[in-house]
Amino acid sequence: MFRRIWAIAQNTLSQAIRMRVAVVVIVLLLILLPLMSMTATGDQTALGKVQTFVSYSMSLTSLLLCVLTIIVSVYTVTNDLRRKHIFLVVSKPIRRFEIVTGKLLGVVMLDVMLLTVFGVIIYGLALFMPRMSRAEGAELEKVNREFFTSRTRLETSLDPDEIEQQSRRRYEQLKEDNRLPEDMTREQVMEVLRNEALSAAKSIPLGYVRKWEFENVRVSDPNEMIFIRYKLRGLPSPSDDQVYGNWRIGDFRSVDASGRLQAKTRPYYVSRPDPVRTFVEFSIPADVVAEDGYVSVELQNNPAISLVTIVAEDVQLLYRSGTFTGNFIRAELLILSRLVFLAVIGVSASTWLSFPVAVLVCMAVFLTGTVNGFIIESIDFVSAAFAILYQFTIRPVLWFLPKFDEAYNPTRFILEGRTLGWLFLGKVYLLTVFIKGGLLLLLGVFIFQHRELAKTSV
Amino acid sequence: MVAEAQYAIETFSLTKVFRDLWGRAKVVAVDGLNLKVRHNEIYGFLGPNGSGKTTTLKMLLNLLHPSKGRALVLGGTTGDPLISRRIGYLPEESYLYPYLSARETLDFFGKLFGLPNHVRNNRIEALLEMVGLMGMANRPVGTFSKGMARRIGLAQALINDPELLILDEPTSGMDPIGTRQIKDLILNLARRGKTILLCSHLLADVEDVCDRIGILYGGRMQVEGSVRSLLQQSNRNQIVTGPLSDQALGRIRQIITEEKTDVEMSSPMDKLEEFFIRIVTKAQQEKLPTSGAVSTTKIGDFLAREQQEKTTALLDQLVSASMELVPQGDAMLEKVHTEEKSQAPREDRELLSRLAKQKMEPVVRLEETQATELTSVPTDKSMEQVGDETVRKSVLESLIGPDKGQSGDAGTEITRPDSSEEDEDVS
Known part of the structure; x- marks a missing residue:
C-alpha cells in the first residue's frame, strides 16, 4: 500500500515541479527575499529592520506557498481526471484512497521542500542583517535580547471576553431598569459600556x-x-x-x-x-x-x-x-500546518469540482482563514438575534474553517521573539491537520470512491 | 483467490443510461448487453462510433457504474486489486503523463503493481525492446508521436504480464508496419494463454486476429460468433491459380457454366497493407533518403525481426519473470543477443520481404470441407517465387500459431473468401 501511495506521491511531485506556477513562485521568492533583506527599514533601528524583514518575508512566503499549494493540489487531481491519466492509474491494482492519499502526500512533500529552502534563506538573511547594518553595542544587544531569542510571554488576564461579558451584563441591567438612552443603538451603547469597563479595569x-x-x-x-x-x-x-x-x-x-x-x-x-x-x-x-x-x-x-x-x-x-532557531523551526511548522490543511481541502474539493471552482472554494477558505477571528467577531454581533439558528448553522461552519490569523499567525511569534510552544503547535496540528483535515480527506476519499471517473460521453 | 470463472468477461444485461441534470434519461448507451468472452480467446468488439463499445469497456474497468446489470471480469470486479492486477488495459488514447520518459512511465505503472525492483527493471527493459523504443527510453512521452505513444501504452498494459488484455483501438495512429507487428503480437500473446478483448473499428485488423467477434449497435449486440462462421460463404468457392492461357480459362468457364452457377474471373488484388510494406522495404533496401519517417520504419524494421525471433524469447522472459523466480542474467543475455542481431539488418529485410511475399507463394491445400481452394498469385513477376516450404510454414505459424486449433489448414485464414464485413456491420 505504501509503495503505491509513494509512487503516486513521487509522480505528483514531478508533475508539480513542472508546473509553471511553481517555477514562478520559486523564482519570485528567490529574487524578493534577498531584495527585501536589503531594503527593509522599519523604524531605522537594527531591531526594526530585522523585524520588518522577517515579518514581510515570512508572510510573503506563507502567502505564496498557500496559493501554490491550492493550485497544485487542485491541478494534480483535476488534470488527471480531465486528461484521463486517471483511467490508466485506476485500472491498476490500486485503491482509490491510495490515489487520493498519494496526491496529498506529493503536494505536502513539495511544501516541505519549498518551506525548508525558503526557511533556510530567511533564517540566514535574518542572522546576517544586524551585521550588515553594522549594529553595535546597545542596539545589537537589544536585537539579541528581543529578537534573536525565544521568550515565553505571560499575559495579564484582562481579556476582552470578560470585558465583553461585563458590559453585556451592564447593558442588560440598564435595559431592565429602563435606563437605556433612546437615541442610541444597542451597538453604540455597548461600545460606550465596553470602553468604560476597560478603562475602569486598567486605571491606577x-x-x-x-x-x-x-x-x-x-x-x-x-x-x-x-x-x-x-x-x-x-x-x-x-x-x-x-x-x-x-x-x-x-x-x-x-x-x-x-x-x-x-x-x-x-x-x-x-x-x-x-x-x-x-x-x-x-x-x-x-x-x-x-x-x-x-x-x-x-x-x-x-x-x-x-x-x-x-x-x-x-x-x-x-x-x-x-532558542531563536528552535522557535523559527516551530514557526515554519506552523506555516506547514496551514499548507497541509490547504492541500487537503484542495485535493478533497477537486475530487468532485472542476479546476476553477475548486480553486475558488479553496481561496475562499484560505481568505476566510486569514480573517477568521474578525469574521467570527462580527457575525457574533449580527446574529445575536438569531442565536439558535446561528449556533447550529454558521458557527459550526466557521469553526470548521481554519484559523490563520491572530494567535495562529507564526510571524507574530518570531517578530516578538515569543516562544511558540510545542504544546501549542501540537494542538494546532491535532485540530487543524488531523481532525479537520482528516474529516475533509475522508469526505474527498468517499466522493472519489463512489464517483464515476469517466465522463459521460456517447 | 477468486474461484476461476467460466468466462474471462461476462456481463449480465449490462445497461448504461446517461441522464441529464434532472435525472431524465437522455441516452441509452449500452442496453442489456450480455457479453461473454471465453478464456484464451481473442474477442473482437466492433461497432460504429457511439455504439457503446467504449462505454462498455469503461464499465468493465469500473470507470463508469452500470445503470443496471452487472459485469464480471475474471470472476470479480475490477475495483478489486486482486482482479485488476491480472488485467492489462490500453485505452483508446494513451493518456500517459507527458512529462515522464518512456522508462519512467513503465516504472511508475510497475510500481502501482507492486512489482519488486529487479522484476520491474527486467520487464521494463524487455518491454522497451519489444515495442522498439529502447533508443528513446529517456525522452518524455509528451514528445512522442501518436504511434510511439501507442507503443508505450501497449508496453504499460503488458508490464504485469496480464491474463486479460483489454485493448481499445490498439492500432490507431500506427503505421502499417507497426499495425502488422501489433497484430502479430496479439496472436502471440493469445498463444500464450492470454485472453484479449480487442475493441476496434479497423475491421481489417479485427478480421486478421480475432477468434470471435461481436458487433454492437445502439448499445445492443447485433451479431456474435466466430469470425469464420460469420464470414465464410460456404455456398461459394474461390479458385486461385498461376498464369493460365485464355484457352484454359475458357474451358474452366465452360465447366462451371455446366454446373449451372455464376462465375466471375479476374486477377486477384494485393492487400494494400502488404503492398505498402513491400514498397517501404524496397525503399529501405535502396537506402532512399527520407525525412522523419525513417525512424518509424526503423522501429518497424526492428520490431518485425523481433516479431519472428525475439518476441517469443521476450514473452518467455516476461512470463517467467514471475515475482519469485527471476533469471537475473537473462535480460542481459537477451540484450546482447539483440545487439548482435541489429548489426545484421539484411536478415530483417529478408524477413520483411518474406512477410510480404507469403501470400504470393503457390499454395494448394485441400480443406476437409467441401470447398477446394487453389491459391497462387502471379501478380508480381519481379518477385522471385520462393518455394521454400519450411520458411513459409514458419512464417505462417508465427502469424496464426500452430496450436490454435486450426488443425493444420493454416492457409484457410488467408485465402478464405470474404463476405464484406461492412455489410454485417450495417445490418
Missing part, C-alpha cells in the same frame, strides 16, 4: 497600586533575567508624555502579622519614568520568582511625582524559554 489613580500575578513562570536558570514588558498611558495626557511608577516585584503572598515578608525570594523595587503609548521593558534577575513559579508585579502610581491617572494598557512578563 494617584497613589493607588495595581497588582498582576503571574503563575507558572518556569525559568530554567535563576541566573537568567525575566522581563517586564508594558504599555502605559496617562489620563489626562501628561504634558511631558511621561508617567512615573514604582514597581515592586516579588512573592508577597505570605506576609506575617507584623507586616514582614515571609517569602524566600528577595523582592525587587524599580522606580522609573516611562514614555506613554509605547511598549517598554525592563529586566530583573530571575531569582525573584518563587519556587512554585509564582511572581507578583505591582505598580504604584507614584504620588510624589505623578500628576495623572495611569492607565496600564498591557502588562506582560517574559522569560527566555528557548
Whole structure:
C-alpha cells in the first residue's frame, strides 16, 4: 500500500515541479527575499529592520506557498481526471484512497521542500542583517535580547471576553431598569459600556497600586533575567508624555502579622519614568520568582511625582524559554500546518469540482482563514438575534474553517521573539491537520470512491 | 483467490443510461448487453462510433457504474486489486503523463503493481525492446508521436504480464508496419494463454486476429460468433491459380457454366497493407533518403525481426519473470543477443520481404470441407517465387500459431473468401 501511495506521491511531485506556477513562485521568492533583506527599514533601528524583514518575508512566503499549494493540489487531481491519466492509474491494482492519499502526500512533500529552502534563506538573511547594518553595542544587544531569542510571554488576564461579558451584563441591567438612552443603538451603547469597563479595569489613580500575578513562570536558570514588558498611558495626557511608577516585584503572598515578608525570594523595587503609548521593558534577575513559579508585579502610581491617572494598557512578563532557531523551526511548522490543511481541502474539493471552482472554494477558505477571528467577531454581533439558528448553522461552519490569523499567525511569534510552544503547535496540528483535515480527506476519499471517473460521453 | 470463472468477461444485461441534470434519461448507451468472452480467446468488439463499445469497456474497468446489470471480469470486479492486477488495459488514447520518459512511465505503472525492483527493471527493459523504443527510453512521452505513444501504452498494459488484455483501438495512429507487428503480437500473446478483448473499428485488423467477434449497435449486440462462421460463404468457392492461357480459362468457364452457377474471373488484388510494406522495404533496401519517417520504419524494421525471433524469447522472459523466480542474467543475455542481431539488418529485410511475399507463394491445400481452394498469385513477376516450404510454414505459424486449433489448414485464414464485413456491420 505504501509503495503505491509513494509512487503516486513521487509522480505528483514531478508533475508539480513542472508546473509553471511553481517555477514562478520559486523564482519570485528567490529574487524578493534577498531584495527585501536589503531594503527593509522599519523604524531605522537594527531591531526594526530585522523585524520588518522577517515579518514581510515570512508572510510573503506563507502567502505564496498557500496559493501554490491550492493550485497544485487542485491541478494534480483535476488534470488527471480531465486528461484521463486517471483511467490508466485506476485500472491498476490500486485503491482509490491510495490515489487520493498519494496526491496529498506529493503536494505536502513539495511544501516541505519549498518551506525548508525558503526557511533556510530567511533564517540566514535574518542572522546576517544586524551585521550588515553594522549594529553595535546597545542596539545589537537589544536585537539579541528581543529578537534573536525565544521568550515565553505571560499575559495579564484582562481579556476582552470578560470585558465583553461585563458590559453585556451592564447593558442588560440598564435595559431592565429602563435606563437605556433612546437615541442610541444597542451597538453604540455597548461600545460606550465596553470602553468604560476597560478603562475602569486598567486605571491606577494617584497613589493607588495595581497588582498582576503571574503563575507558572518556569525559568530554567535563576541566573537568567525575566522581563517586564508594558504599555502605559496617562489620563489626562501628561504634558511631558511621561508617567512615573514604582514597581515592586516579588512573592508577597505570605506576609506575617507584623507586616514582614515571609517569602524566600528577595523582592525587587524599580522606580522609573516611562514614555506613554509605547511598549517598554525592563529586566530583573530571575531569582525573584518563587519556587512554585509564582511572581507578583505591582505598580504604584507614584504620588510624589505623578500628576495623572495611569492607565496600564498591557502588562506582560517574559522569560527566555528557548532558542531563536528552535522557535523559527516551530514557526515554519506552523506555516506547514496551514499548507497541509490547504492541500487537503484542495485535493478533497477537486475530487468532485472542476479546476476553477475548486480553486475558488479553496481561496475562499484560505481568505476566510486569514480573517477568521474578525469574521467570527462580527457575525457574533449580527446574529445575536438569531442565536439558535446561528449556533447550529454558521458557527459550526466557521469553526470548521481554519484559523490563520491572530494567535495562529507564526510571524507574530518570531517578530516578538515569543516562544511558540510545542504544546501549542501540537494542538494546532491535532485540530487543524488531523481532525479537520482528516474529516475533509475522508469526505474527498468517499466522493472519489463512489464517483464515476469517466465522463459521460456517447 | 477468486474461484476461476467460466468466462474471462461476462456481463449480465449490462445497461448504461446517461441522464441529464434532472435525472431524465437522455441516452441509452449500452442496453442489456450480455457479453461473454471465453478464456484464451481473442474477442473482437466492433461497432460504429457511439455504439457503446467504449462505454462498455469503461464499465468493465469500473470507470463508469452500470445503470443496471452487472459485469464480471475474471470472476470479480475490477475495483478489486486482486482482479485488476491480472488485467492489462490500453485505452483508446494513451493518456500517459507527458512529462515522464518512456522508462519512467513503465516504472511508475510497475510500481502501482507492486512489482519488486529487479522484476520491474527486467520487464521494463524487455518491454522497451519489444515495442522498439529502447533508443528513446529517456525522452518524455509528451514528445512522442501518436504511434510511439501507442507503443508505450501497449508496453504499460503488458508490464504485469496480464491474463486479460483489454485493448481499445490498439492500432490507431500506427503505421502499417507497426499495425502488422501489433497484430502479430496479439496472436502471440493469445498463444500464450492470454485472453484479449480487442475493441476496434479497423475491421481489417479485427478480421486478421480475432477468434470471435461481436458487433454492437445502439448499445445492443447485433451479431456474435466466430469470425469464420460469420464470414465464410460456404455456398461459394474461390479458385486461385498461376498464369493460365485464355484457352484454359475458357474451358474452366465452360465447366462451371455446366454446373449451372455464376462465375466471375479476374486477377486477384494485393492487400494494400502488404503492398505498402513491400514498397517501404524496397525503399529501405535502396537506402532512399527520407525525412522523419525513417525512424518509424526503423522501429518497424526492428520490431518485425523481433516479431519472428525475439518476441517469443521476450514473452518467455516476461512470463517467467514471475515475482519469485527471476533469471537475473537473462535480460542481459537477451540484450546482447539483440545487439548482435541489429548489426545484421539484411536478415530483417529478408524477413520483411518474406512477410510480404507469403501470400504470393503457390499454395494448394485441400480443406476437409467441401470447398477446394487453389491459391497462387502471379501478380508480381519481379518477385522471385520462393518455394521454400519450411520458411513459409514458419512464417505462417508465427502469424496464426500452430496450436490454435486450426488443425493444420493454416492457409484457410488467408485465402478464405470474404463476405464484406461492412455489410454485417450495417445490418
